[in-house]
Amino acid sequence: MAIITKEEYSGFIKEQAKRLGFLACGIAKAEFLEREAPRLETWLENGYHGKMQYMENHFDKRLDPTLLVDGAKSVISLSYNYFPEKTQKAEEYKISKYAYGQDYHHVIKDKLKELLQLINDEIGEVSGRCFVDSAPVLERAWAEKSGLGWNGKHSLLIQKQQGSFFFLAELIIDLELTYDHPFTTDHCGECTRCIDACPTQAILPDNTVDGSKCISYLTIELKDAIPTNFKDKTEGWMFGCDVCQDVCPWNRFSKPHSEPLFSPHENLLDMKARDWQELTQETFSKVFKKSAVKRTKFSGLQRNIKFIQE
């Protein structure tokens, strides 16, 4: 039987998202993000984006999806689990869990494209764009607005049943759908574990993160030398950092993912401190063949290893 109502369209999309392996799917009306505008402005004014100059671009587009996608009506927010069953052995040289397997940008974008195709096949001609961790979309704000969860004090999205070890992605389309209620309850309560544990004091009391101090920024985004005032503060993180998520009590609900493409290279988890210190271009290319770690290139990872070592 053909589906013809907004409710049926929305139900179909959520059902297909689940079938494609997404953890959760919520839908919000594509409109100007009024609440976020002053917050983003202050964040940029304070220089919390460090040298990520691109964050200063497209200010209006970031806040208004109708400027990003012609005729945009709905923002579909999706989450995809990356919590691994096993973690690295070498405590001295760690990479963030999200980067263990193949680059999530490609893995998830393929799934989004498939979802858009299914929408076109079943509902009719629908135009849209897929976003995976793309700078012009305020993904956590959309996820909260779509009812997926709340933004914790570490500014990452938390889902009650799953914690926070998942990617967020969006599909912005020109089809009107039924919209979910925004998530309005903050379940962090009095907890300050992430603030207390952050090695660089990057999490501020007003629930924002000074990106310029975050180890993820220092080890991935920053192209210059890592400032020496962070010496002995990176706690062995050489690509990204999971500290604020590892200490979050909601992550006791994390369940291992079942995405084969996120499985690490067979050598990665067993590599010892010595293997990292003696890492060669050849091993780097082999172990991180399709991984997001390639973003730093061999030279970038070497810089981070030396920073920990010296």
Ligand code: SF4
């Ligand atoms: S990722 Fe690490 S450095 Fe960044 S805010 Fe979280 S604990 Fe702090």
Ligand code: SF4
């Ligand atoms: S560690 Fe505590 S304060 Fe931080 S995000 Fe988790 S629940 Fe919220």
